[in-house]
Amino acid sequence: MSEILKVKNISKKYENTIIFENLNLSVQKGEVLVIVGPSGCGKSTFLRCLNALEDIQEGEIILDGEVINSDAHNLRKIREKIGMVFQSYELFPHMTVLQNVILAPVKVKKIDKKEVTKKALELLNKVGLLSKKDSYPRQLSGGQKQRVAIVRALMMEPEILLLDEITAALDPEMVKEVLDVVLSLAKEGRTMLIVTHEMQFARAVADRMIFIDEGKIVEEGNPKEFFDNPKSERLKRFLNNFNYVETN
Amino acid sequence: MGFEVLLKGSNMLRLLEGLSTALNISLISVAISLVLGIILGILMAMHNRVVLFFSKIYLEIVRIMPQMVLLFIVYFGSTKVIGINLSAETASIIVFSFWGAAEMSDLVRGALKSIPTIQYESSAALSLSSFMTYRYIIMPQVVRMLIPLSINLITRMIKTTSLVMMIGIVEVLKVGQQIIEANRTASPNAAFWVFLVIFLLYFAACWPISLLSRFLEKKWKV
Numbered sequence: 001m002s003e004i005l006k007v008k009n010i011s012k013k014y015e016n017t018i019i020f021e022n023l024n025l026s027v028q029k030g031e032v033l034v035i036v037g038p039s040g041c042g043k044s045t046f047l048r049c050l051n052a053l054e055d056i057q058e059g060e061i062i063l064d065g066e067v068i069n070s071d072a073h074n075l076r077k078i079r080e081k082i083g084m085v086f087q088s089y090e091l092f093p094h095m096t097v098l099q100n101v102i103l104a105p106v107k108v109k110k111i112d113k114k115e116v117t118k119k120a121l122e123l124l125n126k127v128g129l130l131s132k133k134d135s136y137p138r139q140l141s142g143g144q145k146q147r148v149a150i151v152r153a154l155m156m157e158p159e160i161l162l163l164d165e166i167t168a169a170l171d172p173e174m175v176k177e178v179l180d181v182v183l184s185l186a187k188e189g190r191t192m193l194i195v196t197h198e199m200q201f202a203r204a205v206a207d208r209m210i211f212i213d214e215g216k217i218v219e220e221g222n223p224k225e226f227f228d229n230p231k232s233e234r235l236k237r238f239l240n241n242f243n244y245v246e247t248n
Numbered sequence: 249m250g251f252e253v254l255l256k257g258s259n260m261l262r263l264l265e266g267l268s269t270a271l272n273i274s275l276i277s278v279a280i281s282l283v284l285g286i287i288l289g290i291l292m293a294m295h296n297r298v299v300l301f302f303s304k305i306y307l308e309i310v311r312i313m314p315q316m317v318l319l320f321i322v323y324f325g326s327t328k329v330i331g332i333n334l335s336a337e338t339a340s341i342i343v344f345s346f347w348g349a350a351e352m353s354d355l356v357r358g359a360l361k362s363i364p365t366i367q368y369e370s371s372a373a374l375s376l377s378s379f380m381t382y383r384y385i386i387m388p389q390v391v392r393m394l395i396p397l398s399i400n401l402i403t404r405m406i407k408t409t410s411l412v413m414m415i416g417i418v419e420v421l422k423v424g425q426q427i428i429e430a431n432r433t434a435s436p437n438a439a440f441w442v443f444l445v446i447f448l449l450y451f452a453a454c455w456p457i458s459l460l461s462r463f464l465e466k467k468w469k470v
Contacts, residue, residue, distance in 0.1 A: 053369050079375045090370035094388045094468065103384060104374035156374060 004029045004159060004191055005050070010059030012045055019045050020215030022059070027160070030189045034202040034223075037212035038238060043195045046212070047162050050193065051082040064159060080108065083153030087165040089145040091137040091152070097124065098133040101152045109156070116155070123151045127181050143174030147181055160191045167198055179205075199242045203227055211235045250437030254445060259427050263442075266420030267449045273337060273417070274409040277344035278402050284345065285352020292353060293360040303353065310350035316411050318343045323415045340412040344405055351401050359393040360386070392468040399461035403454045420446055 007025040011018070020042040027033055035043045048054045050061060052070040061068040068078050091100050098120060105116045124130045127147040137145055146166055153161060163182065167175045179201045186192065186205050196202055202209065202223065209226035211219045211234075219226070219235045230236045254260055291299050323339035326332050334342075363386055371381040413422040424442045431438045 051373055053372065076375045076377060079373060082373070084370070084373040086366060086370060088366060090366050092367070092385055092389075094392060104376060107380055107384065108375045108377075152374070 002029050003027070004064055005193075006060075006062040007050075008060045008062070010049065010056045010061060012042070012049060012054060013057045018215055020212070023215075023217060025210075025217075027191065027193065029159075029191055032186045032190075032192045032194065032205055032207045033210060034194045034196060034206035034208070035210045035212060036196065036199070036202060036238075037218075041212045042215045043212045044164050047084075047164050047193060047195050050162060051079055051084055053084075076108075080156055081159040082162060083156055083158035083160070084162045085146070085149050085153050085164065085166050087168045089137070089142070089149045089169075091145055091148055093137050096134050096136055097129065097140070097148050100137070100148060101155050104152070105155050120151070120155060123154055124148075126184075127151055128177075141174060142170045143177045146170065146174075146178045150178075150181055150185075154185075160193065161185070163192060163194045163196070165195050165197065167196065167201075175201075199227070199239070211238065213238070250435040250439075251441045253427060253431045253435045253438040254441055256431075260445075262423050262427070263420055263445060263449065266418060266423035267453065269417060270409045270412070270419040270421075271406065271453060273340050273412060273419075274344065274406040277341050277348055277409075278405055280341070280345040281348025281352050281401075281405070282398065284349035286356050288349060288353035289356020289360065292357040307350050307354060310347050315343065315347055315408055316414060318346065319411060319415055336412065336415045336417045339415060340409070340417065344409065348401065348405050352398065355394055355397045355401070356390070359390045359397075362393065363389055392465075395464050395468070396461055399457055403457055406454055406457075407450065420449060 003026055005025070005027040007023060009022050009024060011021045011023070013019065013021070023046065025033075035046070037043045045054055049056050050063075050068070052068055052075055055070040063078060063081060066074070066078055068075070091097075092103070095103065098117065101120045101124070102113065102116045105111045105119075106113050121130060121133065124133055127150065129144060129147055129151075132140060132144060132148075137148070140148065150166075166182075167178055170178065175198065179198065182192070182194070182201075183205055192205075194202070194205065206223045206226075209221060209223050210217055211226070211232075213234055219230065219232045226235075227239065230239055254263075288303060292303050319340065322343050323334060323336060326334045326339065367385060367389075368381060371385050376385070409419065410421045413419055413425075418426075424446050428439050428442055
């Protein structure tokens with residue numbers, strides 16, 4: 001395996017608050033990294049820094065040998081290699097599903113529309129939404145929208161996918177249809193960084209787990225160790241929130 | 249009855265000419281308002297303090313000033329104070345554009361503001377340039393939002409042009425009054441019919457615009 005993403009000592013600070021400080025991380029090609037942590041611990045901000053939606057005050061992010069920062073001249077070129085899916089889907093409401101997913105490859109990469117459409121239909125078929133290709137986002141359920149958003153990110157053929165709490169806004173019965181898609185992507189060997197609160201899913205999909213609290217990486221390890229044998233008190237307490245065992 | 253007044257001589261034709269005068273003034277003003285309003289609205293959405301300060305004063309003046317007062321100030325004031333002799337039509341177009349551009353800019357600013365930041369971010373995450381983001385993502389949504397609002401403004405502008413008769417322009421309402429005056433003794437009931445026709449003329453002018461708006465709204469439902 002070769003390293004695709006390297007995060008060196010990055011810090012994100014506002015005037016008086018430190019979101020995180022001196023974070024280090026290395027991601028290998030094909031690795032699925034799941035980041036968990038309490039709300040407000042900085043994990044989403046961390047993810048957003050990786051494609052320069054947020055700027056960092058210190059440190060360096062290197063993707064595939066190139067430094068990412070928000071004023072990099074070639075930021076757009078680098079962003080082509082990073083797909084991102086948001087909690088709130090963020091499909092473009094005035095475009096059909098098909099128009100949503102082909103826009104960037106056609107306009108940014110200037111690939112022939114016919115070719116792009118063919119690939120789009122294949123991917124939509126794969127996530128079970130071929131019949132919705134001419135629907136508008138408002139006609140879709142949350143789970144369907146999120147699957148379209150995943151396809152839209154995949155259409156740019158990114159080297160790495162960032163998934164930012166992609167099931168947090170969904171009804172419980174729609175969570176699985178989205179997570180199944182992510183699981184199948186993991187099996188294909190996609191490199192992914194996932195922020196989630198779905199612990200069972202995290203365990204199933206992760207090659208490596210990371211626990212962030214108060215802006216620091218508190219613990220990391222393979223999912224089995226991480227969930228069955230957490231070392232730090234803080235992680236134990238955090239994981240306990242997800243256990244509903246009768247105590248009396 | 250009074251109805252026959254409308255068929256007397258060229259009365260009907262004169263009313264139509266009056267309507268065309270009114271529409272002429274309003275449509276030129278609408279065109280100017282839309283262009284200036286869009287430019288100003290975009291500038292206002294950019295958070296420049298100087299622009300915001302002056303546009304706030306401008307919008308406030310337009311909001312509190314009756315259009316008729318503005319009309320008098322520009323038409324009579326320009327001759328007295330600055331010594332330029334504006335035609336009544338020019339003065340009307342200046343006033344209505346001044347008003348329309350203010351309201352339009354506020355609509356544009358509001359529509360731009362209502363697009364959530366994360367739409368820009370998801371565009372950026374897809375490597376769209378900022379030009380592409382505006383061209384394909386932001387402007388189409390803004391335009392769709394603006395259609396019903398600006399149609400409302402346009403019809404209001406068309407209706408309000410009846411004020412221009414106060415500075416001597418013979419538009420449709422004025423023609424109507426002239427017809428009524430001329431026939432006061434012969435047909436005392438003419439007023440009802442004349443104003444009914446004027447009502448129908450305004451309706452005929454504004455209704456198609458409303459229809460167009462409804463059609464576009466349906467087509468571009470977001």
